[in-house]
Amino acid sequence: VKTGLKIGLKMEEGARERLEDEVEALLAIFEGHEDIFVEVAGLDPALHDHAAVVVTVIPNDAPQELQLASTRVELLSGYPERTRPTVDLGCPFFVDRCGEEVAEILEMSDGQECLYQVVQCVAQAVSEGKSELREEETLAREEQLRLERQLEQTLADANSKGKEGGEVVLGRRLCFSHHIIAPSKRSAVVGWALELKLGGCSKIGWPGLIAVEG
Known part of the structure; x- marks a missing residue:
């Protein structure tokens, strides 16, 4: 053969x-x-x-x-x-x-x-x-970057108001996920943080981790 x-x-x-x-x-x-x-x-x-x-x-x-x-x-x-x-x-x-x-x-x-x-x-x-899929990932990264910048501005505004109104107490939490891979999930994490006026970061992959502060 x-x-x-x-x-x-x-x-x-x-x-x-x-x-x-x-x-x-x-x-x-x-x-x-x-x-x-x-x-x-x-x-x-x-x-x-x-x-x-x-x-x-x-x-x-x-x-x-x-x-x-x-x-x-x-x-x-x-x-x-x-x-x-x-x-x-x-x-x-x-x-x-x-x-x-x-x-x-x-x-x-x-x-x-x-x-x-x-x-x-x-x-x-x-x-x-x-x-x-790569085009979707590129669009998701661009959207995530936009949301992160918006979040930074929101946090800066909140910090400025906090200084005017009194002491600001910062809390932190760590969230565990089996995995964070899909661009939609990664974008949703940033979007939710923006909605709740929270900051933090996330670890992509297996497992997925989300550090939240605010």
């Missing part, structure tokens, strides 16, 4: 060669791809009667929302002439982005190789998703 994969022994010789050629071409096309990493694994025919090869598509250098997403394509022993691949898009993001298109590709394959089309569809979804 040129790919070094252990492809199901129950496959006919011609079908096995077609599958080897398709997998080799796929790996060559997507080697060093900017948006996805393609991993191919042959399945032991002694343990898997029906499946021959599994192809996993993993987003590369992606925002947090996509880092744990992956798509699994299972090529069955009768592929491509008698069976179609089974595709698990892996997460709602891919289902929403390319679920219908992948289903259409599989429906129209009609005995022809379609692995490249499926992987390319996922790669396009990753590319578009990365662009949109």
Whole structure:
């Protein structure tokens, strides 16, 4: 086997060669791809009667929302002439982005190789998703910066009024969160602080922490 994969022994010789050629071409096309990493694994025919090869598509250098997403394509022993691949898009993001298109590709394959089309569809979804998520992050950072500046001004005004009216007593609290990742949540923290006229800072990631003072 040129790919070094252990492809199901129950496959006919011609079908096995077609599958080897398709997998080799796929790996060559997507080697060093900017948006996805393609991993191919042959399945032991002694343990898997029906499946021959599994192809996993993993987003590369992606925002947090996509880092744990992956798509699994299972090529069955009768592929491509008698069976179609089974595709698990892996997460709602891919289902929403390319679920219908992948289903259409599989429906129209009609005995022809379609692995490249499926992987390319996922790669396009990753590319578009990365662009949109990064744009959202940029907008969220800009909004957070605006809110922080507004908050600073509000606190300065409150401090000025406090000096005029008497002693100001400062309190602090530390809030724990399982995680703070989404730009919307980070923006909401700043917005709520502004609404309540409180100051502080937050730690992004796992876990998330919010230090509040006011």
